[in-house]
Amino acid sequence: MTVAEMGEFGLIERVTGRLAPGPTCLLGPGDDAAVVTTSDNRVVVSTDVLVDGRHFRRDWSSATDVGHRAAGANLADIAAMGATPTALVVGLSAPPELPVEWAEQLADGLAAEAALVGASVVGGDTVASPTLTISVTALGDLRGVSPVTRSGAQPGDQVALAGRLGWAAAGFTVLSRGFRSPRALVDAHRRPLVPYQCGPVAARQGATAMIDVSDxxxxxxxxxxxxxxxxIDVRRELFELPEQMVDAARALGVDPYEWVLTGGEDHALVATFPAGSVLTADWRVIGSVAAGGGMTVDGEPFTGRGGWDHFR
Incomplete structure (x- = not known):
């Protein structure tokens, strides 16, 4: 059955019936707006849009995979502020011929990814569109800490990474060449493994600046x-290149550091900490901060493509 055959309100009922409220949801789908709770009267908000054929391909990823990716991209932004995610609101623009089952599985992926951090999908909207588009807004709770912004890094700070880099980009390259393995890389493109818990931990450890690696x-x-x-300078020798990535890069004729340095969508967290900070095992130092401006790699300007830009 397609969404046109089901109808808007039938679709909403089918999708919302699959969404369980999380602990911060006081009132979920069914009214004009949802009601969520926050502990310290501040709400962190982020939004992101995924477009079919631009951010995902339905012949590469299942609807559940897309749900995980759409939720992860937004939840990572909340974590990068040092906050704990609490809720998601989702807008779905769908072509009339979209199968209802696809929308249901999308909801399952969104809900499953949100549940990893104790959040839930609390509402949204649907509309007909020739292009399948998913818009997600995430809410978060700072729980008493100050938000970690991009503007606090100081000369002398160390740069540290939580999570993994290059995996999603490697998976994208593998799929683009018509292959479906190594499976670990392909799966990384389909669903990011986001170190959500590291954001609030970094905030409490005194991180001076933080961002999630999406581009x-x-x-x-x-x-x-x-x-x-x-x-900011990063050092290649401080990164660990997994064997699957090295082997795939060799087979595809790619420099694996291109994936690590410029590939996005792993949604790792990168932060700056005062020199001498004792970091948890989830964080590893990859570079340093100095006076001046700009980015370097091993002390030299990077000559390759720096990252993703939607309009270039």
Missing amino acids: GLLADLGHIADASGVA
């Missing part, structure tokens, strides 16, 4: 460098 490490660290008015 590429150099591009996103460049935002911190620009906002903070500092120079």
Whole structure:
């Protein structure tokens, strides 16, 4: 059955029936708006849009995969502020011929990813559109900490990474070449493994700046460098290249560091900490902050593509 055959309100009923309220949801889908709770009277908000054929391909990813990716992209932004995600609101623009089952599985993926952090999908909207588009807004709770922005990095800070880099970009390259393995890389493109818990931990450990890596490490660290008015250098030897990535890069004729330095959509967290900070095992140092401006790799300007830009 398609969404046109089901009708808007029938579709909404089918989808919302699959969404369980989380602990912060006081009133979920069914009214004009949802009601969620926050502990310290501040709400962190982020939104993101995924377009079929631009951000995902239905012949590469299942609807459940797309749901995980759509939720993860937004929940990572909340974590990168040092906050704990609490709720998602989803807008679905769908062509009339879209199968209802696809929309249901999308909802399952959204709900499952949100549940990883104790959040839930609390509402949204549907509309007919020739292009399948998913818009997600995430809410978060700072729980008493100050938000970690992009503008606080100081000369002398160390740069540290939580999560993994290059996996999603490697999976994208594999799929683009017509292959479906290594499976670990392809799965990383389909569903990111986001270190959500590391964001609030970093905030409490004194992180001076933080961002999630959605467009590429150099591009996103460049935002911190620009906002903070500092120079940031990363060192290749501080990254661990997994065997699957090295083997795939060799087979495809790609420099694996291109994936690590410029590939996005892993949604790792990268932060700056004062020198001498004792970091948890989830964080590993990958570079340093100095006076000046801009990004360098091993002390030299990077000559390759810096990262993803939607309009280039």
